[in-house]
Amino acid sequence: MNHAAAAPAPQTETDLNLDPYWMPFTHNRYFKRQRPLDRLLVSAEGAYYTTVEGQRLFDCLSGLWCSSLGHRHPHIVQAVKTQLDKADYIPAFQVASPDSFRLAERIAAVAPGSLNRVFFTNSGSEAVDTALKIAVAYHRLRGEASRTRIIGREKGYHGVGLGGISAGGMVANRKMFAPLMIPGVDHLPHTHNLKEMAFSRGQPAWGAHLADELERLVALHDASTIAAVIVEPMQGSVGVVVPPLGYLQRLREICDKHGILLIFDEVICGFGRMGDWFGAQAFGVTPDLITFAKCVNNGTVPMGGVIATDAIYDAFMQGPDYMVELFHGYTYSAHALAVAAAHATLDLLHAEAVPQRFAELGRKIGDAVHGLKGEPNVVDIRNCGAAAAVELAPLPGQPGLRGLRLFEEGLKRGLLLRFTGDTVAMAPPVITTDAELDHMIEGVRACIRAVA
Numbered sequence: 001m002n003h004a005a006a007a008p009a010p011q012t013e014t015d016l017n018l019d020p021y022w023m024p025f026t027h028n029r030y031f032k033r034q035r036p037l038d039r040l041l042v043s044a045e046g047a048y049y050t051t052v053e054g055q056r057l058f059d060c061l062s063g064l065w066c067s068s069l070g071h072r073h074p075h076i077v078q079a080v081k082t083q084l085d086k087a088d089y090i091p092a093f094q095v096a097s098p099d100s101f102r103l104a105e106r107i108a109a110v111a112p113g114s115l116n117r118v119f120f121t122n123s124g125s126e127a128v129d130t131a132l133k134i135a136v137a138y139h140r141l142r143g144e145a146s147r148t149r150i151i152g153r154e155k156g157y158h159g160v161g162l163g164g165i166s167a168g169g170m171v172a173n174r175k176m177f178a179p180l181m182i183p184g185v186d187h188l189p190h191t192h193n194l195k196e197m198a199f200s201r202g203q204p205a206w207g208a209h210l211a212d213e214l215e216r217l218v219a220l221h222d223a224s225t226i227a228a229v230i231v232e233p234m235q236g237s238v239g240v241v242v243p244p245l246g247y248l249q250r251l252r253e254i255c256d257k258h259g260i261l262l263i264f265d266e267v268i269c270g271f272g273r274m275g276d277w278f279g280a281q282a283f284g285v286t287p288d289l290i291t292f293a294k295c296v297n298n299g300t301v302p303m304g305g306v307i308a309t310d311a312i313y314d315a316f317m318q319g320p321d322y323m324v325e326l327f328h329g330y331t332y333s334a335h336a337l338a339v340a341a342a343h344a345t346l347d348l349l350h351a352e353a354v355p356q357r358f359a360e361l362g363r364k365i366g367d368a369v370h371g372l373k374g375e376p377n378v379v380d381i382r383n384c385g386a387a388a389a390v391e392l393a394p395l396p397g398q399p400g401l402r403g404l405r406l407f408e409e410g411l412k413r414g415l416l417l418r419f420t421g422d423t424v425a426m427a428p429p430v431i432t433t434d435a436e437l438d439h440m441i442e443g444v445r446a447c448i449r450a451v452a
């Protein structure tokens with residue numbers, strides 16, 4: 001194909017060619033048939049997106065859980081522009097920018113316990129696969145090479161890498177790829193139980209005993225085969241599934257007892273959303289590895305990473321000095337623009353006490369969202385930190401359709417909602433005003449009635 005022919009013809013949005021772009025996690029055929037102009041977003045500011053038609057949409061999920069400070073904060077925008085004027089790309093293998101070291105130091109400073117070592121990736125999925133590789137290699141380095149098994153959890157979401165979908169427990173994400181998955185995973189039961197905990201406010205009182213299933217898996221496989229347990233402290237992607245009181249503590253105890261590493265996948269929980277820096281602090285449990293992404297730089301430039309304890313890092317630091325200790329890394333690890341955006345984001349998280357403000361916003365969201373109890377088809381309402389979800393009973397034989405309709409009703413009312421199955425999740429930016437919160441909750445109420 002010659003280059004002149006490849007240059008796209010000028011288009012207006014209404015004659016946009018939708019065919020070549022294979023949209024991720026989207027009903028492509030439905031989207032392309034509908035040609036929904038209210039789903040073509042062209043700009044973002046604060047808590048709002050603007051569509052090609054000029055309609056403003058309130059951002060009910062902070063992008064995809066990532067733009068927690070709202071969009072285009074001037075401090076972050078300026079930091080990225082300034083970085084671009086200095087250097088666009090700086091490799092991370094054998095050389096580094098001083099700002100990457102400073103960023104790792106700042107992230108370690110807000111992480112719990114001895115989680116002081118930061119490895120940068122470009123996404124949550126890469127962070128998860130990195131953490132799993134570190135866990136397996138750690139045991140091998142300590143002379144326990146048989147510890148390769150990973151224990152995840154049903155309904156867990158750990159991104160889309162082969163490690164992440166293996167440890168993850170969302171059936172739709174796994175079943176097409178089964179032969180490619182890493183072997184030797186097993187899964188804890190999920191903690192999403194409508195019969196026992198529907199409409200719990202915050203952490204459910206029921207369910208800590210489900211962590212004891214880990215003892216059963218240890219007995220089944222033997223501790224000597226298990227490298228790590230990975231869970232999201234609060235499960236965002238599956239629709240705000242909140243850990244039962246005492247559940248994470250129990251997992252920690254069992255992992256300690258059997259020498260198993262505990263990994264918290266904090267891609268959603270990290271950097272404030274749970275009302276503390278990490279879910280680890282919010283729930284009072286310190287894991288051995290934390291994965292992060294999203295809010296580390298407000299979703300401005302792709303970035304993720306893993307925070308490891310000193311003990312894990314130290315286990316790798318052996319052999320001759322000229323040898324690479326961990327054969328792992330990404331071309332864009334610690335990308336200069338992502339690092340700049342993360343520094344600016346951390347400035348704001350500290351200066352504006354964002355974790356505390358999320359705790360406060362979370363209390364308001366909790367009060368407001370539980371007021372939706374009794375609306376048609378609502379079978380559960382959950383809240384945790386500054387996140388909440390409303391679950392609807394599925395239409396018989398058509399799971400997910402009610403969620404999709406609800407999303408479309410939201411657009412009509414100026415709300416960009418996020419649905420997963422028939423559950424709508426809400427995690428608005430920290431700048432959300434009382435009036436906007438009210439608009440969101442009342443909008444969701446109207447949508448629920450409209451799809452009834």
Ligand code: PLP
Nearest residue numbers: 123124125157158159237265267
């Ligand atoms: N882990 C968790 C807990 C997530 O919620 C997500 C994304 O939502 C991921 C991993 C994957 O992150 P990414 O989409 O950046 O690869």
